[in-house]
Amino acid sequence: MFDILLYLFENIVNDSSEVWIDDDALSKELKRAGFHDDDIYKALMWLEDLADLQSTDNAPFIAGQTAVSTRVYTLEESFKLDAECRGFLLFLEQINLLDVATREMVIDRVMELEESEIILEDLKWVVMMVLFNVPGKESAFEQMENLVFDEFDGTLH
CATH class of the missing domain: 1.10.8 (Helicase, Ruva Protein; domain 3)
Incomplete structure (x- = not known):
């Protein structure tokens, strides 16, 4: 899963035009790159959870x-x-x-x-x-x- 995250991060940083690509297209691209479905799903969930952490409602561990x-x-x-x-x-x-x-x-x-x-x-x-x-x-x-x-x-x- 970490390899997928690195792959995505390097591609996002190097080509900001791909930042808003949808999950289906992104999954297809990752499959073409040789990654497995289970790892792709976990990596996308990891990124989704990262986005959720920005909400103060979803980050109670920061309160106080x-x-x-x-x-x-x-x-x-x-x-x-x-x-x-x-x-x-x-x-x-x-x-x-x-x-x-x-x-x-x-x-x-x-x-x-x-x-x-x-x-x-x-x-x-x-x-x-x-x-x-x-x-x-x-x-x-x-x-x-x-x-x-x-x-x-x-x-x-």
Whole structure:
């Protein structure tokens, strides 16, 4: 399923004219690309659930949190997101790329992936997918894109 999400994301970002394609046409395109029906359905549901998270009615886990909330991860979240991934999410909050709501959206979407553990590179893609789909986060998306695609070529102090 994650491969389908990456495929869709790369094609949406590279060809914004395809953003509003309907589910049937999208399913046919994904079948032609070699993906299986079950995985296609799961990926489309994952994206639909991402869109639903933007509604405050559908995101009660964000209610009551402030900009200075400390996130305590559940045992299940800690298994799926190792210390490196959790540290990266904290870093993104500290540099204001993620806020409380988008952090929770990222964690929610990660937990819905079928993988038992998420590596940092996959987490970065999920963050980009979330930021791409949240109105008003264009600047944060561009900054995240730079973090993912720009090669580090210096000394970290």
